[in-house]
Amino acid sequence: MRLEQSLFGTTFQNPVLLAAGTCGFGREVQGVVDLESLGGLVTKSVTLEPRQGNPAPRVAEFGPGMINSIGLANPGAERAAGEKLPWLGANLGRARVFVSVAGHTAEEYVSVVETLEPEDGFLGFELNLSCPNDARLQGLPFALEREALSRVIREVRARTERPLLAKLAPNDPDPGATARAAEEAGADGLTLVNTLPGLVLEPETGDPVLGAGSGGVSGPALRPLGVWAVRRARRGTSLPIVGAGGISATDDALQYLRAGASLVQVGTASFADPRAAARIVAGLAAWGRRRGVDSVKALIGEGPAAGEARPGSPEPVPDPVPVAE
Numbered sequence: 001m002r003l004e005q006s007l008f009g010t011t012f013q014n015p016v017l018l019a020a021g022t023c024g025f026g027r028e029v030q031g032v033v034d035l036e037s038l039g040g041l042v043t044k045s046v047t048l049e050p051r052q053g054n055p056a057p058r059v060a061e062f063g064p065g066m067i068n069s070i071g072l073a074n075p076g077a078e079r080a081a082g083e084k085l086p087w088l089g090a091n092l093g094r095a096r097v098f099v100s101v102a103g104h105t106a107e108e109y110v111s112v113v114e115t116l117e118p119e120d121g122f123l124g125f126e127l128n129l130s131c132p133n134d135a136r137l138q139g140l141p142f143a144l145e146r147e148a149l150s151r152v153i154r155e156v157r158a159r160t161e162r163p164l165l166a167k168l169a170p171n172d173p174d175p176g177a178t179a180r181a182a183e184e185a186g187a188d189g190l191t192l193v194n195t196l197p198g199l200v201l202e203p204e205t206g207d208p209v210l211g212a213g214s215g216g217v218s219g220p221a222l223r224p225l226g227v228w229a230v231r232r233a234r235r236g237t238s239l240p241i242v243g244a245g246g247i248s249a250t251d252d253a254l255q256y257l258r259a260g261a262s263l264v265q266v267g268t269a270s271f272a273d274p275r276a277a278a279r280i281v282a283g284l285a286a287w288g289r290r291r292g293v294d295s296v297k298a299l300i301g302e303g304p305a306a307g308e309a310r311p312g313s314p315e316p317v318p319d320p321v322p323v324a325e
């Protein structure tokens, strides 16, 4: 099965990327991951000013997943441009790089993008609009408030011609409508999903296990939400989608592709097994060979089926709202 695809004006040699915040700026994992064998990576989110991050402990495991509150620890835009991007430019040729950008205001996103834009070493930006540990000033994460989300995307769009991914949240009751808002504001693609807000307490004391209190849930617990969000977004827009959330095996990646994602990202699984992403690349190729599937593109789930509303029409037919039983 051919794994490569043309997307965002370039070729991805396969559909598997490393997710933001789980591979630093590439260099940090180079000893344990063959980055050039992957479709690419997304850097740690870069903010305007350097951030130290939240108090320890910053990550904890629970049954089917992980919870983290790193607090977007990063060197800030100036140092990312001067110290991090040159390594990526010098060392990666085949793997495609998106730089993740975060901020408290639209102006902060714009300043980060303006600082990084003249540099080499990366393809595009992934706007982190959905970090549960870092809300918009006086509000929810951008991804949960469509006007705020649209404003950030519009303002950044005006300053770069590079591919622009909008990273959306799993706790969004209508990912299709948010996807359309992102498309109308000028995004070239969507990444779904970021972590889900959560809280793990010590049962004996009632104290949170994380230093910051609550955090973002990732890993297998997140997968059904991620697949659902991708399916809903696929029906709301024709933009390419990058699926993330609980992908640790080939079957998980297949679910996201079937739901409508063109690319996938592996995050938490890399902590337990740094070769997880490379294993999934090999697993997809082997799966395709066994099934006689010609190209990964043939697996990617479609938008609305015949009879359903098309992307861009005012009232797409929603999936039935899930009801707890």
Ligand SMILES: Cc1cc2nc3c(=O)[nH]c(=O)nc-3n(C[C@H](O)[C@H](O)[C@H](O)COP(=O)(O)O)c2cc1C
Pocket: 019, 020, 021, 022, 043, 044, 045, 059, 066, 068, 070, 072, 100, 128, 131, 167, 193, 194, 195, 217, 218, 219, 220, 222, 244, 245, 246, 247, 265, 266, 267, 268, 269
């Ligand atoms: C330790 C950790 C740090 C993360 N940092 C970021 C980040 O800086 N920016 C971002 O957009 N997402 C960040 N994420 C979210 C991941 O990129 C991904 O969307 C999420 O974890 C779901 O994928 P997974 O279940 O494969 O980990 C982080 C996740 C983890 C576990």
